[in-house]
Amino acid sequence: xxxxxxxxxxxxxxxxxxxxxxxxxxxxxxxxxxxxxxxxxxxxxxxxxxxxxxxxxxxxxxxxxxxxxxxxxxxxxxxxxxxxxxxxxxxxxxxxxxxxxxxxxxxxxxxxxxxxxxxxxxxxxxxxxxxxxxxxxxxxxxxxxxxxxxxxxxxxxxxxxxxxxxxxxxxxxxxxxxxxxxxxxxxxxxxxxxxxxxxxxxxxxxxxxxxxxxxxxxxxxxxxxxxxxxxxxxxxxxxxxxxxxxxxxxxxxxxxxxxxxxxxxxxxxxxxxxxxxxxxxxxxxxxxxxxxxxxxxxxxxxxxxxxxxxxxxxxxxxxxxxxxxxxxxxxxx
Amino acid sequence: xxxxxxxxxxxxxxxxxxxxxxxxxxxxxxxxxxxxxxxxxxxxxxxxxxxxxxxxxxxxxxxxxxxxxxxxxxxxxxxxxxxxxxxxxxxxxxxxxxxxxxxxxxxxxxxxxxxxxxxxxxxxxxxxxxxxxxxxxxx
Numbered sequence: 001x002x003x004x005x006x007x008x009x010x011x012x013x014x015x016x017x018x019x020x021x022x023x024x025x026x027x028x029x030x031x032x033x034x035x036x037x038x039x040x041x042x043x044x045x046x047x048x049x050x051x052x053x054x055x056x057x058x059x060x061x062x063x064x065x066x067x068x069x070x071x072x073x074x075x076x077x078x079x080x081x082x083x084x085x086x087x088x089x090x091x092x093x094x095x096x097x098x099x100x101x102x103x104x105x106x107x108x109x110x111x112x113x114x115x116x117x118x119x120x121x122x123x124x125x126x127x128x129x130x131x132x133x134x135x136x137x138x139x140x141x142x143x144x145x146x147x148x149x150x151x152x153x154x155x156x157x158x159x160x161x162x163x164x165x166x167x168x169x170x171x172x173x174x175x176x177x178x179x180x181x182x183x184x185x186x187x188x189x190x191x192x193x194x195x196x197x198x199x200x201x202x203x204x205x206x207x208x209x210x211x212x213x214x215x216x217x218x219x220x221x222x223x224x225x226x227x228x229x230x231x232x233x234x235x236x237x238x239x240x241x242x243x244x245x246x247x248x249x250x251x252x253x254x255x256x257x258x259x260x261x262x263x264x265x266x267x268x269x270x271x272x273x274x275x276x277x278x279x280x281x282x283x284x285x286x287x288x289x290x291x292x293x294x295x296x297x298x299x300x301x302x303x304x305x306x307x308x309x310x311x312x313x314x315x316x317x318x319x320x321x322x323x324x325x326x327x328x329x330x331x332x333x
Numbered sequence: 334x335x336x337x338x339x340x341x342x343x344x345x346x347x348x349x350x351x352x353x354x355x356x357x358x359x360x361x362x363x364x365x366x367x368x369x370x371x372x373x374x375x376x377x378x379x380x381x382x383x384x385x386x387x388x389x390x391x392x393x394x395x396x397x398x399x400x401x402x403x404x405x406x407x408x409x410x411x412x413x414x415x416x417x418x419x420x421x422x423x424x425x426x427x428x429x430x431x432x433x434x435x436x437x438x439x440x441x442x443x444x445x446x447x448x449x450x451x452x453x454x455x456x457x458x459x460x461x462x463x464x465x466x467x468x469x470x471x472x
Contacts, residue, residue, distance in 0.1 A: 166439055171396070171400070172441055175369075255368065267371055
């Protein structure tokens with residue numbers, strides 16, 4: 001185990017999350033079941049009081065988990081000097097490959113669900129009758145399971161990464177000629193795949209921003225439209241990842257043959273802001289859809305268009321920000 | 334939703350922040366940085382390419398240089414490697430290359446060692462279960 005301020009923080013918030021999530025998650029599910037049953041006004045009041053307490057505890061846990069995602073990478077970055085052969089975060093991920101990969105996959109999903117849940121929570125709080133309480137509790141109990149896995153995973157990883165572990169770093173894996181991020185566009189566009197891939201990403205990204213702008217202007221917030229935009233944003237995210245690895249990251253790093261995104265964050269730190277904007281923009285499109293999916297009930301229905309509009313404004317803002325940062329970099333380089 | 338003044342101001346602030354961040358991101362060149370993966374170069378294991386136009390490329394290891402070599406081969410004028418026992422730069426065509434169980438740089442798992450003298454190379458082969466390998470920078 002590598003002991004530093006960050007790893008101790010990770011273990012501490014991991015343990016705290018486990019404790020609070022077990023209690024909060026189980027209570028959420030019990031309250032959800034009780035919420036569905038008909039009850040007297042007194043029982044209803046008691047149920048509401050208990051729900052607010054559980055929600056308060058879980059809000060604290062979820063905020064911690066939102067911070068946990070970037071903290072996870074900052075902690076891995078802090079381990080680089082203690083792992084022999086690690087030159088960037090990639091090297092650290094090679095110490096416990098399966099667990100790290102699982103956590104890297106789980107964290108964005110958890111982040112997305114927590115963000116979506118918070119929007120539902122805010123929407124519900126804006127109403128007088130709390131029509132979303134039942135759904136909120138149900139989603140919360142599901143999120144609790146993911147948070148629990150994530151927190152336990154964090155603790156196990158922090159304990160499992162042993163100092164002086166010997167690993168090989170990104171060069172031996174991300175730069176091999178048969179990497180899937182190269183072979184996939186190669187099979188579609190041929191050997192000169194970089195230019196079409198770059199063009200395709202620009203087209204999809206600008207199209208996504210344009211469609212969001214159009215939806216905002218004409219206020220088309222129907223579920224099929226929101227769903228299609230969400231799917232399109234996922235496709236755009238896939239292209240973003242592919243074009244970043246194959247085209248943009250090597251250009252931004254001034255290392256034409258190197259394709260490691262962790263190295264990009266290390267050598268060009270402000271690219272982290274670009275990624276952050278992109279993630280928030282893509283997730284905002286998804287949150288627009290999930291808010292419509294879960295929030296269309298009772299009193300909340302009338303507030304929904306206004307909220308979806310705000311979420312879409314955020315998506316428009318973040319995706320544009322990410323795009324501008326990328327363009328500035330390409331122009332400067 | 335109509336665009337109001339507040340949102341326009343926010344957008345302008347954002348553009349300014351983006352520009353500042355973007356400019357800050359313009360990476361300053363680091364002298365001892367590998368031209369393949371950007372890591373700090375340990376001079377004893379470095380490889381130097383001199384291109385036809387006089388430009389020089391430097392790499393942290395034989396592994397990184399080998400991966401860059403095919404793309405730069407046509408423009409190559411000279412390849413220099415470092416003799417491990419003495420630390421002197423020598424022409425790759427005159428160097429002896431040995432692969433052994435000793436890893437010079439763990440991050441690229443480089444096991445290829447460079448020697449100027451045959452006796453040094455033989456000593457290394459015997460001591461570390463090595464074997465001869467061809468010059469990876471054959472022009």
